[in-house]
Amino acid sequence: MRFNLRNRKDDRPERTCRLRRLPGLPRPVCGRCDRLEPSRRAKARRSARHLPTAENDDAHCLHAMPRVGEFPTYVSDMADPRTLIAGYVHDLIGSKSDTPGFVRVAAEPGLVPYGGAAWTVHGDFTAMMIGGVVALLTQMLHPVAAAGVWDHSNFRRDLIGRLKRTAQFIAGTTYGSHTTAGMMIDRVRRIHDHVGGTLTDGTPYSANDPAVLTWVHVAGADAFLRAYIRYRDPAMPGAAQDRYFAETAAVARALGATDVPLDRRGVAAYFQAVRPQLEATARSREIARILLTAPTPIPSTAPATRLMMEAGIDLLQPWAAAMHNLQIPFHRRPLVRVGARGVGAILRWSLNHERRHRPMMT
Structure with missing residues (x-):
């Protein structure tokens, strides 16, 4: 460009x-x-x-002010492409890492340990982008989660804005101080107080239901971790994976979740127990369609965005992919995985260039 x-x-x-x-x-x-x-x-x-x-x-x-998808600075013909890519990423996710005090120092306490497993996993933009696709597709298989999004979210008109707010919440609760994380959690809980209604079968629901909060958390944490392992660190030790679940459970409990699993074995047992409650409905299919076919802010990024979506479908749990009736053809899976790793390498190359000024995503 x-x-x-x-x-x-x-x-x-x-x-x-x-x-x-x-x-x-x-x-x-x-x-x-x-x-x-x-x-x-x-x-x-x-x-x-x-x-x-x-x-x-x-x-x-x-x-x-730039709009979402516009490059945030004026550049000449000789601008470093890393600056353009990094600027687009930070504008897209609404990064606040340049706000004084947003990223806490080592001595300042937070909800998750400084430099811990969650700090590492949530710092990889590619894993979070692919994992976000997996998380949303999986979460929508729960009737209450799908109803909450369907009845109370503006995802049809502002999907990017919704994803940006989710990214900011994860960043704030991971990298922010107790005060920053607490403010974000309080805001979400206030929103949840007004999210409720009736399912299609007449059953009342509430976003403050501890079981639903646990489901949303576990589905998201599992997706982010598996994306990180596949596309950033396949050799991540099992003990570190367990620490990731234990660290992120603190955020879920602060939101009101209960009986949150703390390791890989607990997550596997949880999925096995909750699967009878899951179903693919017309709502979940429509939400998935909007997510997977949403236009990109910059047309030139459409191929990379499509690749990230395919990588997310490829990473779905087999039972979740079957329920959504989504799959990547067997012969295409190696191409999707290699391509996603290549996009991830370019993004890290660009974001590392900005590390001094933007320490959140590397």
């Missing part, structure tokens, strides 16, 4: 905004000068940002 920084001569009587847009989105109009200078080349390029002049940024209109 190319970004041109055009210099205008001092003797030009006025400046006009040269706007460019993402294909498929409404053509942007500057809210300050209300001028648009379209061209074939401008329409063909994928950007929705004003570009400042080299002489005086104040003399040219600039958007104050």
Whole structure:
């Protein structure tokens, strides 16, 4: 992707905004000068940002905040691609790692241990992205979880916003202090107080049901850990895997979950016990369809996003994949796994470049 920084001569009587847009989105109009200078080349390029002049940024209109999917900084033709990729990732997930005090220091207590297993697993963006697909598809097999999303979520209109809020919650409860994590948990509990209703069979439900909270937590933790093992550290010791479940259980209990499993054996036994309560319904299938077919903010990232979705389907528990009737053809699975590892390597290469300024995701 190319970004041109055009210099205008001092003797030009006025400046006009040269706007460019993402294909498929409404053509942007500057809210300050209300001028648009379209061209074939401008329409063909994928950007929705004003570009400042080299002489005086104040003399040219600039958007104050980027939208989701836009690159967050002005860049020239020679910009480091790692900066572009990292900027897109942080904008997409709403990273707050540059906020003072958001990532706690070693001496500051938090819900999970500093530098522990959860700290490591949740720091890999590829594992969290693929694991997030697995987690949502698995969680929606519980009728109450699916009903809560269906009745009270705006996922149809703002799927990316919902995923961003989930990512921020996981980051805050993992890397934040007790105060930061507590504020996020209190906010979620207040939201849950208003989430309830009736299932299609007439059974009342509530988001504060401890059994449902346990299900949502276990399905998510299992998905994130298995994605991390497959796409980042296949040699992760079993003891470290057990520590991950034990560490993240503190967050689940703070939300109101009960009888949270603390190791791999407990998670396997839990899934075995809860499976009779699960079912694939019209709601769960529609939620899965929206997740797997949602458009990407930047069209050029569509192939990588599709690959992440396929990697998530490939990582589903066999019983969950069968219930959703989702599967990756056997001959394509090696290609999906190799491709996802390649995308992960590029993302880590880019995010490591930003590590000094963005310590959350590596």
